[in-house]
Amino acid sequence: MANLTYPGVYIEEVPSGVRSIAGVATSITAFLGRARRGPVDEPVRIQRFGDFERRFGGLWEDSTLGYAVQQFFLNGGADAVIVRLSNGAAAARYALAPESGADDLVLDAADPGAWGDSLAITVNHETRPLTAAEASAVFNLVVTELDPATGRPVAVETHRNVSVDPAAVRFVSTVLAQESQRVRIPEPYPGTFPTVRPAAAAASRTTAGSDGSALGHAQYDEPGLEDAKRGIWALAKTDLFNLLCIPPYTPDTDVADSTWAAALAYCKTRRALLLVDAPSAWTSTAAAVAGAAGFALARDENAALFFPRIRAADARRENRLRSFAPCGAVAGVVARTDATRGVWKAPAGIEAQLNGVPELAVPLTDGETGQLNPLAVNCLRALPVVGRVVWGSRTWEGADALASEWKYIPVRRLALFIEESLYRGTQWVVFEPNDEPLWSQIRLNLGAFMQGLFRQGAFQGTTPRDAYFVKCDRETTTQADIDAGVVNIVVGFAPLKPAEFVVIKLQQMAGQTTG
Numbered sequence: 001m002a003n004l005t006y007p008g009v010y011i012e013e014v015p016s017g018v019r020s021i022a023g024v025a026t027s028i029t030a031f032l033g034r035a036r037r038g039p040v041d042e043p044v045r046i047q048r049f050g051d052f053e054r055r056f057g058g059l060w061e062d063s064t065l066g067y068a069v070q071q072f073f074l075n076g077g078a079d080a081v082i083v084r085l086s087n088g089a090a091a092a093r094y095a096l097a098p099e100s101g102a103d104d105l106v107l108d109a110a111d112p113g114a115w116g117d118s119l120a121i122t123v124n125h126e127t128r129p130l131t132a133a134e135a136s137a138v139f140n141l142v143v144t145e146l147d148p149a150t151g152r153p154v155a156v157e158t159h160r161n162v163s164v165d166p167a168a169v170r171f172v173s174t175v176l177a178q179e180s181q182r183v184r185i186p187e188p189y190p191g192t193f194p195t196v197r198p199a200a201a202a203a204s205r206t207t208a209g210s211d212g213s214a215l216g217h218a219q220y221d222e223p224g225l226e227d228a229k230r231g232i233w234a235l236a237k238t239d240l241f242n243l244l245c246i247p248p249y250t251p252d253t254d255v256a257d258s259t260w261a262a263a264l265a266y267c268k269t270r271r272a273l274l275l276v277d278a279p280s281a282w283t284s285t286a287a288a289v290a291g292a293a294g295f296a297l298a299r300d301e302n303a304a305l306f307f308p309r310i311r312a313a314d315a316r317r318e319n320r321l322r323s324f325a326p327c328g329a330v331a332g333v334v335a336r337t338d339a340t341r342g343v344w345k346a347p348a349g350i351e352a353q354l355n356g357v358p359e360l361a362v363p364l365t366d367g368e369t370g371q372l373n374p375l376a377v378n379c380l381r382a383l384p385v386v387g388r389v390v391w392g393s394r395t396w397e398g399a400d401a402l403a404s405e406w407k408y409i410p411v412r413r414l415a416l417f418i419e420e421s422l423y424r425g426t427q428w429v430v431f432e433p434n435d436e437p438l439w440s441q442i443r444l445n446l447g448a449f450m451q452g453l454f455r456q457g458a459f460q461g462t463t464p465r466d467a468y469f470v471k472c473d474r475e476t477t478t479q480a481d482i483d484a485g486v487v488n489i490v491v492g493f494a495p496l497k498p499a500e501f502v503v504i505k506l507q508q509m510a511g512q513t514t515g
Helices: 047-058 064-076 113-118 170-178 232-238 257-272 285-294 327-340 367-376 409-425 436-455 479-483
Strands: 031-032 042-044 079-084 093-096 106-108 119-124 139-144 153-165 204-208 243-245 273-279 302-309 311-312 319-325 377-383 387-390 468-471 492-495
Touching: 031 064, 031 232, 031 302, 042 047, 047 064, 047 079, 047 113, 064 079, 064 319, 064 327, 079 232, 093 119, 106 113, 106 170, 113 119, 113 377, 119 367, 153 170, 170 311, 243 257, 257 468, 273 327, 273 409, 285 367, 367 377, 409 436, 409 492, 436 468
Parallel strands: 031 079, 031 243, 243 273, 273 302, 302 377
Antiparallel strands: 042 079, 093 106, 093 204, 119 139, 139 153, 311 319, 377 387, 468 492
C-alpha cells in the first residue's frame, strides 16, 4: 500500500493469485532403433517423415525403425522423438594434406555409418582478404554428399573463411560442430592438429564408414546404459514423451523380454504408455491365446499389447506387401484420436482406421476377438466397408481376471495427462508459505484446470461436483505435514469408460387383444 499523503483516490493493483495450468502434449511418440545415419543415443524431435529421411536416412530394409516412423506419420502422428541406436557402427574418416609441413587435417563424417563414404571434401583458398598472420591458416571447406547409386550431388555445404588457428573466431572445429550436418573434427584429435591450412585439393578417405551389426538387447537395456544415458535411457535427454515404440530389432528378430521390462519400468517413471507388439510367433488365434497367458512382460497399466501384425507396402521392394509390427501405425491412430476427440477417447473403433494397411497378417473373426479381448490383447480387425481398424483399447493390466481400475487405455492416459500437467503446473508452490492462502490458490488453480477438462467432456457427470474434486486444506495437510514442509493435494475425477460392449435388446410386440 502506497503512503497516503493527499486527499483523493488511490489505485492499487492486487495480484489475482491465478496461475494458469497448461495441459501437456499427449501424443509425442518416442521411437528407438537402428538407422543409416544420425546421432547415436541422442533424442531428435521431428514433425514429419521428411525430417526423418533427411536426418536418419529414410527407409532401410535392414531396419524396422524407418517403417514404424513412416506408418506413424501416415496414420496421423505429428510429433516424434527418434533415438538412433548402434551396434558397432563407425564413421568414415578423411584426411586433407597441408599446404606445407606434415600434419594432415583429419575430418570424420558427422555420424557413424556407411553413408559417410559418399562424401567429396575439397579445399580452396578463395577467401576474403587475409592479414599476414592469417594467410597460412584460413581456407574454404566444401563438403558434397553424393548419391551412392548415381554419384550425383544431393547436398553441398560450403564453410568459408574457416581457420586452423584455435584462437580464431571461425576455428574450423567450432564452425563444423555448429553448422555442418556432414563432417566434424574428431575429438580427441588423432595425432597433432595442423598449424598450417590444408592445400587447395580434395581429401582422401583413410577409413571407410560402417553400419555395424544388427541390434540386440544389449544396445537397449544393458547394465550401465542408464548411468550413461544411452539405450532406452537416452530419452532422459528429452523433456517429454507420451508413447514409446520399440520396433523389432530386425525384420526377423523380436524385441527381447529384458528390453520390454526395462522399457516398461522407464515408462512408469516418465508417465508414458508402452506400445507392445505381439511376437512374430503369434501367427494364429490359438498361438496368441497361449502366448498371452505366458507372455514374459508383467501385467501393468502403463503398457498395451496389439495383435496381429500389419501388412503394408514396402517402397524399398517395389511396393510389395510385407509384414510389420503395428506399433507405429497404432501410435499414429492414438495421436489422430487425441487431436480430433481428446485423450479421454479410446483410440479404437470405426474412426480408428489404419491408413496404408491393406491387409492384416492374421484375419480375426468376432469369436476369435472374443477369446483375446478378455486377455487384454488389443485386436486389429478388418471390417466390411470400414477397412482395417484398431478394435481394442485395454491396457496390459486390463484382463478381465485382474479387475483393474486401469482396465482401459483412455482412462490410464487421461490420468497420466492430468498427473504430468499438474506436476509441471504446480512447481510455483515449492517454498511458498504453507498455510490457507497457499491452499486456496492451489484449489483455485487446479480447480480451473479440471473445470476446463470437464467442459471439454473429459469426465463423467453432469455437474462439476459429480465429475471431479480438488481438496487442499487442514484435512489433507496436518500440522505435522506443515512442520515437515509438506503440502498434500488430493485430486479426483470420474473417468469416461468406453462402451466396449453394446447390447441391443429386441422384443416382439404381442398381438393386440381386445377384451
